[in-house]
Amino acid sequence: MADRALEIDHVSKRYGDIVALDAVTFDVRPGELFGFVGSNGAGKTTAMRIALGVLAADAGEVRFAGQPITHETRTQIGYMPEERGLYPKMKVLDQLVYLAQLHGLSTNEAHRSAEHWIARLGLAERRGDEVQKLSLGNQQRVQLAAALVHDPAVLVLDEPFSGLDPLAVDVMSDVLREKAAGGVPVVFSSHQLDLVERLCDRVGIIRNGQMVAVGGVAELTAGADTRLTVAAPEAPSGWAASVPGVRVLNENGGRTELELQPGADDQVVLSAALATGPVTEFRRHRSSLTELFRSAVSDDRTGEGTVQ
Numbered sequence: 496m497a498d499r500a501l502e503i504d505h506v507s508k509r510y511g512d513i514v515a516l517d518a519v520t521f522d523v524r525p526g527e528l529f530g531f532v533g534s535n536g537a538g539k540t541t542a543m544r545i546a547l548g549v550l551a552a553d554a555g556e557v558r559f560a561g562q563p564i565t566h567e568t569r570t571q572i573g574y575m576p577e578e579r580g581l582y583p584k585m586k587v588l589d590q591l592v593y594l595a596q597l598h599g600l601s602t603n604e605a606h607r608s609a610e611h612w613i614a615r616l617g618l619a620e621r622r623g624d625e626v627q628k629l630s631l632g633n634q635q636r637v638q639l640a641a642a643l644v645h646d647p648a649v650l651v652l653d654e655p656f657s658g659l660d661p662l663a664v665d666v667m668s669d670v671l672r673e674k675a676a677g678g679v680p681v682v683f684s685s686h687q688l689d690l691v692e693r694l695c696d697r698v699g700i701i702r703n704g705q706m707v708a709v710g711g712v713a714e715l716t717a718g719a720d721t722r723l724t725v726a727a728p729e730a731p732s733g734w735a736a737s738v739p740g741v742r743v744l745n746e747n748g749g750r751t752e753l754e755l756q757p758g759a760d761d762q763v764v765l766s767a768a769l770a771t772g773p774v775t776e777f778r779r780h781r782s783s784l785t786e787l788f789r790s791a792v793s794d795d796r797t798g799e800g801t802v803q
């Protein structure tokens with residue numbers, strides 16, 4: 496495994512009768528943005544808390560740079576918990592300086608780093624305010640600053656984008672990209688799949704505590720059924736139904752949406768459409784992460800289609 500990767504290796508966790516994680520395995524490579532997605536209760540927070548070492552796994556191991564996470568290596572992780580963990584009555588600057596010192600920075604370094612992230616995250620005018628007096632979005636910016644202030648070697652962020660306005664989403668995205676570009680493995684959970692698709696190098700989809708897909712979005716969607724839109728204004732109704740390997744999804748005024756079964760040839764569809772007259776549109780759609788997610792989390796064949 497590459498140096499300085501975060502590896503989650505067959506991690507399992509039960510809460511009484513509930514199997515929260517069942518041999519969950521994935522890795523986040525240095526320089527990579529990894530999106531961790533799954534329905535409510537699928538196990539994302541549990542996996543991230545175990546990765547950080549605040550929750551013990553029943554089985555399996557989490558490693559960073561090839562070594563199991565210990566009390567010492569934990570301090571190299573920047574963590575943004577879902578429940579947010581700031582001191583409400585502490586002022587923004589004081590809080591960040593305190594957290595940086597807690598992670599071993601000297602007073603000067605802690606001040607320098609706190610001021611850097613306050614400026615970078617647009618909190619300059621709030622630096623003397625108590626955290627509890629900030630809006631939720633600004634509290635979230637402080638929370639991100641808290642995860643970054645000790646210059647972590649790994650970033651683990653639980654729903655960092657939830658509740659942010661579009662400008663704050665841009666700031667958060669830029670910062671995560673920068674950290675990844677600097678060689679830090681970055682993993683974050685999110686329900687905003689368009690954002691995950693846009694930002695992430697790879698994604699993992701978890702369903703009922705099991706990883707059902709891990710890989711690049713393009714790689715994961717490559718095997719999915721392909722959709723085509725064909726506009727053939729003079730084609731008679733039902734023209735596509737007899738084309739081999741085709742399932743018609745929708746037909747409306749000469750415009751047909753269809754699904755190509757694996758192995759079917761889109762050129763055969765084009766020939767069939769041209770045989771009816773002019774073709775004014777012929778478009779292939781790549782499956783989106785949202786479609787992949789829907790099919791992965793609703794698929795009864797748990798575990799099938801996993802790409803490692």
Ligand SMILES: Nc1ncnc2c1ncn2[C@@H]1O[C@H](COP(=O)(O)OP(=O)(O)OP(=O)(O)O)[C@@H](O)[C@H]1O
Nearest residue numbers: 510513514515533534535536537538539540541542
């Ligand atoms: N402390 C706990 N005690 C008992 N069950 C728990 C506890 N924490 C989590 N669970 C259960 O473990 C499962 C996984 O929960 P987890 O919070 O990891 O999911 P999640 O994917 O982060 O969900 P969400 O998207 O809603 O935040 C759920 O069934 C949840 O009810």
